[in-house]
Amino acid sequence: MQAEVPNARIPALAAFLAENRSKAHRVMHHLIGLQRPFLLQSDLQDALEQLCLDDDQIADTALARALLQAQEAAINASWVYLALRRRVAKWDYLRIHLETMDLNEVTVSEFLRFKEHLATGGNDDPFGLEIDLRPFYREQQTLSEEGSIGRGVEFLNRRLSSRLFDELGKGDQRLLGFLRMHSYRGHQLMLNDAISSVAELRNALRQAMIPLRRRPSHTPYAELSADLRGFGFEAGWGHDAARIRETMGLLLDILEAPSPQSLESFLSRVPMIFSIAIVSPHGWFGQSNVLGRPDTGGQVVYILDQVRALEREMHQRLAEQGIDIEPRVVVLTRLIPESEGTMCNERLEPIAGTRNAVILRVPFRNAAGEVLPHWVSRFRIWPYLEGYALDAERELLAELGGRPDLIIGNYSDGNLVASLLSQRLGVSQCNIAHALEKTKYLLSDLYWRDNEERYHFSAQFTADLIAINSADFVITSTYQEIAGTDDSVGQYESYTSFTMPGLYRVVSGVDVYDPKFNIVSPGADEDIYFPYTDGERRLIHLQDEIADLIYGGPREGESRGQLADHERPLLFTMARLDRIKNITGLVDWFGNSPELREQANLVVVGGHVDPGRSGDDEEREQIEAMHYLFDHHGLDGQVRWLGIHLEKPLAGELYRSIADRRGLFVQPALFEAFGLTVIEAMSCGLPVFATRYGGPLEIIEDGVSGFHIDPNHGEASATLIADFLRRCAEDGDQWLALSDGALARVEERYTWRRYAERMMTLSRVYGFWKYVSNLERTETTRYLEMFYGLQYRPLARSIAQ
Ligand code: UDP
Ligand code: LCN
Secondary structure, eight states, X not given: OOOOOOOTHHHHHHHHHHHOHHHHHHHHHHXXXXXXXXXXXXXXXXXXXXXXXXXXXXXXXHHHHHHHHEEEEEEOSSEEEEEEEEETTEEEEEEEETXXXXXXXXXXXXXXXXXXXXXXXXXXXXXXOEEEOGGGSXXXXXXXXXXXXXXXXXXXXXXXXXXXXXXXXXXXXXXXXXXXXXXXXXXXXXXXXXXXXXXXXXXXXXXXXXXXXXXXXXXXHHHHHHHHHHHTBOSOSOSBHHHHHHHHHHHHHHHHSOOHHHHHHHHTTSOOOSEEEEEOOSSOOSSSSOTTBTTBSHHHHHHHHHHHHHHHHHHHHHHHTTOOOOOEEEEEEEEOSSOTTSXXXXXXXXXXXXXXXXXXXXXXXXXXXOBOOSOOOTTSOGGGHHHHHHHHHHHHHHHHTSOOSEEEEEHHHHHHHHHHHHHHHTOEEEEEOSOOGGGTSTTTTTTHHHHHHHHOHHHHHHHHHHXXXXXXXXXXXXXXXXXXXXXXXXXXXXXXXXXXTTTEEEEESOOTTSTTEEEOOOOOOTTTSOOTTOGGGOOGGGHHHHHHHHHOOOOTTTEEOOOSOSSSOEEEEEOOOOGGGOHHHHHHHHHHOHHHHHHOEEEEEOSOSSGGGOOOHHHHHHHHHHHHHHHHHTOTTTXXXXXXXXXXXXXXXXXXXXXXXXXXXXXXXXXXXXXXXXXXXXHTTOOEEEESSBTHHHHSOBTTTBEEEOXXXXXXXXXXXXXXXXXXXXXXXXXXXXXXXXXHHHHHHXXXXXXXXXXXXXXXXXXXXXXXXGGGGHHHHHXXXXXIIIIIHXXXXXXXX
């Protein structure tokens, strides 16, 4: 790892403060005058803007530049503490004395302590627990370039291949050991006992290649197996002579001089993954009637599509390697007896569109061991997870007839259960966050106690820290999910340092330069979300139903608003009615914008129109807010709100129908971790205006494949949309260019085919890595076990069951 270059801004800032005391004082005085102990990035920027209006020389000072770099300020009567983010995940902490203008750099621990002091009104604990995982990060194992973040597997391939090379005999020996350990239900694969040393392996490879070269390329493995076995090779090298030759050639290359490419190609062929367990305990997990419910959103769509893609890929790889085994994928979720018309009370449900993947549901039990009948919000499930993990393990082993080869966790709860299962079963663990709650709610760590009753973030953030650090690898949908952007903190990065006063302080919780992070973006089901121009595949029989949904009259308990003018283009949005999705925000912008109201109608699909049908407090609040906005702005003739769940084929056709009418999709979330609806709309060729906070910022190239909007500036967003509609009315090519841009972007980056291919390769490379470097993680595991036992368990147990 290269030594970090010091932040050049700091000496410049010190000099400025010393030489321009009165100017500096003016800035500081303004910040103190805001009378807030904590200022976030946007507050600091607003304050600076204000100051620059009064004095245009401030903008070009070292102090202004430092404030622009600051993500946070903590202020008391004597000091301003600043957290500067020099670049992605590289932070400096400093403090400025308000009278003397002295500047000192402080450690992250000191910075967090100061925050604790302010947040608790001086009641901070000088002996509070400090969590620091830095000593466990091996220097040589971390990336150094921010551009490499999220491409961990490439780094690992390079390291692995050079390690195999450097350590010559030792590295080869490890590879040999790895190849000898593969078997399936007692059947040895790859190598048998005839080969016990690297020299024998090389020799056997050369010997086997001679007859193999003489045989026609398409000679099936069955005709070659007896000869190969004689040399020491079992099934797994390929389904025909050509493939076997290639695989053996790759191994010979590696033994000669390993390169990252040959290592990855070789490992991607090793038959290691026959069964996968995918863990998603909390929600309504099913194939129908579950979407749009609180807690059950994109994660379910993602997992079901993922299962199909992974099973296909596993099947294909096993077939190519000449192994006649049906891969298994099991989605482990919760059995909910009071299933409200869903299949969530069924123990086993086959997954449509797969050969034999299933949903396996295991119930939660209360402290008395009784099955919990009702749904429990994802924010309150922590006390059930340990018992769930044990029950699920038993059922999983019975279902698969053995342990899985990979465990994939989903969301904070699934990742924690995946950690427990992986640890107990000795299986590789992959985490997928979908959304980390920490960055969604401002100051959710510092003021954790205020949110405890409703959200129990203390347990969730603790679980996150444990799961992230125990995972063998982490899949993210975007770069920004890991490390943010130049201006914003990444979701994982936000776990690097934070404090929950009275609980513990984290000075190093996650290292986003760790090669465990990999960006593998999901796609949208291509059978459902295809371009509006694909006439042959269009579901024409749904057109009347869609026209009725959009333009029809009232639907009892399911709709509000009836569109008066049928000629206008449609703005469409669809999401769960969470506060963070900001659908009410969009309706408000629309209501407030005469330009938008003149040019377009708005169609909203989400939630329930009748608050009595919702079992979720936050959703009910949003429903009430929607009704208020309809009344307040008089929207009934211009907004159609459908509180229904659409089956996927109907939703796909709806996106396309909106595109037929030259409409737009709007995703106005205050924060969106990734945003599957954005991908779905784009896959249908529907131009998208989506939030600049979160995944859509990366998915969409502004002005090329959609537009970014700022949900905090509704008026500006409404104007942007209205301007685009006006331009499209004058020149239809503008709409077409955006639509084509969206289609091209999705095809290039967001497909399940690419996802499955990457995922299967990653699991093998990390499996190999785990095998060759297993010992090195023991210390981390022990530390995490302690953290689990002493912090997580009491927090989880304190939540009422
Ligand atoms: N969805 C739906 N009906 C609804 C709301 C959402 O079918 O009423 C689907 C939508 O098509 C998408 C998923 O739910 O596939 C939402 O995923 P996204 O990533 O946009 O948001 P999340 O709900 O996961 O936060
Ligand atoms: C959860 C979210 O909040 C979305 O942004 C993602 O698209 C979804 O999960 C699937 O990963």
